Amino acid sequence: MPSDELNRLIDVQRTHAAQLLALPNVRGLAVGFKQTGGNRTGELAVLVYVQEKIDRDVLPPRDLVQIPDVVTDVVQWGRIRCGTSGIPVYAAEQDPLRGGYSIGRANGGAGTIGTICADARADDERVYVLSNNHVLATFPDGRRKDVVYQPALHDGGTREDAIGSLTRKVSIRYPTKGVIPWNQVDGAVVSVDPLNVEWSIADIGQVSGINTDPPLGTRVRKTGRTTGCTAGEIIGIGGCAAVVVDGSTAYFDLQLIVELKSDFGDSGSLVVDEENRAVGLLFAIAETYAVVNPIAQVQRQLRIEVARTVSKPDPEDPAMPAGLRNALKTMRKELAGVPEAVAISVGRSRTDEVTIDVRVTAAIPVPDRVEGYQVRMIEL
Structure with missing residues (x-):
C-alpha cells in the first residue's frame, strides 16, 4: 500500500x-x-x-x-449510533468473568465485556474489565461510585450481581460554542478480583498481543453480547465520525472503520485480528459497519495493557491451606490424561468462596466439590 x-x-x-x-x-x-x-x-x-x-x-x-x-x-452508512441493549446471545452470568458477555451500569442498558486486562504499570497487580464509557459510566460524566453488574440488570442480573464500580474512564467531550473537540476513545474499566477472572474472550480465546497499525483489508473478528462472534475486515483508516452518544452528538477522529456484523449491546467488544492480536474497541454501529477505537489509544488513555495477564496465587505455595492443596492434587490426578482438561487452578466465586477451576475445551464430568471446595468447569 x-x-x-x-x-x-x-x-x-x-x-x-x-x-x-x-x-x-x-x-x-x-x-x-x-x-x-x-x-x-x-x-x-x-x-x-x-x-x-x-x-x-x-x-x-x-x-x-x-x-x-x-x-x-x-x-x-445509515445512522451511526452508540447503543446498549438489543436481544442478547451472551447474557448469562459468568463466574469467573470473561470477555464477550453482558455487562452494564445500574441505570443503563447492556453492553459487552471487551476483555479482562491489566494495569499498564508492571508492578501494579490490579485487574480490570474493559468496555465502553457509555456502557459502564452514567451519562454524561460517570463517577467512581457507579456500580457495574454482570450480567447487566437489563439482561436479568440482580443487585447481587455487582462486580465492582467504575474505576477509570475516558470522558467524552461534546461541541460547545461551535468548537468541535475530537475524541479518540469511548472507554472505561472496572477493577475486579483477580481470582474471579478468565483471561479469554468467548469463541476467540486469549489475546496474544496488540496490532497498532493494521492495514486496509485486515481480517478481524469480535465477540459481542448481542450478535456473538462475527468476522469482517478493516475498510477505512484514520476515520472521522459524528456519533450520537446518549442523545448528544460527539465527534471522533483517527478511528478504524470495519465491515462487521454488530448491533446494540455489542458496544465494548474487543476487535482482534486473525492472530488474536487486539486491534481496537468497538463503540458505534452503522448498518453493516462498526466504528472502532484503535487499541494504542485505548491502552494509553485508560493506562491498561490488554495482552498482559496477572498471575493468580501459585497452587504449589507452601502457605496454601493443606485441604486446598490436596483438592488440587486430587483433581489433577483424576483428570490426568483427559485431553479436554487444559488447566486446573485456584479461583474465587462471587460469594468470595475459594474454588477449584477446571478449564476445558469441551464439557467433561467433574465433581461438584472436592475436599469441601467447589469445582467450577470453565469452557474455553
Whole structure:
C-alpha cells in the first residue's frame, strides 16, 4: 500500500472533516479503497459516509461533498449510533468473568465485556474489565461510585450481581460554542478480583498481543453480547465520525472503520485480528459497519495493557491451606490424561468462596466439590 498517498489522504480528510461533517447528510469519513460496481478497487480514496445516498443533481450546491485534489467515494452508512441493549446471545452470568458477555451500569442498558486486562504499570497487580464509557459510566460524566453488574440488570442480573464500580474512564467531550473537540476513545474499566477472572474472550480465546497499525483489508473478528462472534475486515483508516452518544452528538477522529456484523449491546467488544492480536474497541454501529477505537489509544488513555495477564496465587505455595492443596492434587490426578482438561487452578466465586477451576475445551464430568471446595468447569 502506498503509505505516502495514504498519509496524504488522511491529512486532507482531517483538514476538511469539520466542514464536511457539518453537511446534513454526512456522518463519517475515512481513507480506504474506492468501490466500483460494489467491488473494492486498489485505488485509495477518501470515503464519505452518508446517511442516505442522494443524486447529486438534486442536492443544493452548499450540500455537495467537495474535497480538492483527491479521489472520493460516497458510501451509504445509515445512522451511526452508540447503543446498549438489543436481544442478547451472551447474557448469562459468568463466574469467573470473561470477555464477550453482558455487562452494564445500574441505570443503563447492556453492553459487552471487551476483555479482562491489566494495569499498564508492571508492578501494579490490579485487574480490570474493559468496555465502553457509555456502557459502564452514567451519562454524561460517570463517577467512581457507579456500580457495574454482570450480567447487566437489563439482561436479568440482580443487585447481587455487582462486580465492582467504575474505576477509570475516558470522558467524552461534546461541541460547545461551535468548537468541535475530537475524541479518540469511548472507554472505561472496572477493577475486579483477580481470582474471579478468565483471561479469554468467548469463541476467540486469549489475546496474544496488540496490532497498532493494521492495514486496509485486515481480517478481524469480535465477540459481542448481542450478535456473538462475527468476522469482517478493516475498510477505512484514520476515520472521522459524528456519533450520537446518549442523545448528544460527539465527534471522533483517527478511528478504524470495519465491515462487521454488530448491533446494540455489542458496544465494548474487543476487535482482534486473525492472530488474536487486539486491534481496537468497538463503540458505534452503522448498518453493516462498526466504528472502532484503535487499541494504542485505548491502552494509553485508560493506562491498561490488554495482552498482559496477572498471575493468580501459585497452587504449589507452601502457605496454601493443606485441604486446598490436596483438592488440587486430587483433581489433577483424576483428570490426568483427559485431553479436554487444559488447566486446573485456584479461583474465587462471587460469594468470595475459594474454588477449584477446571478449564476445558469441551464439557467433561467433574465433581461438584472436592475436599469441601467447589469445582467450577470453565469452557474455553
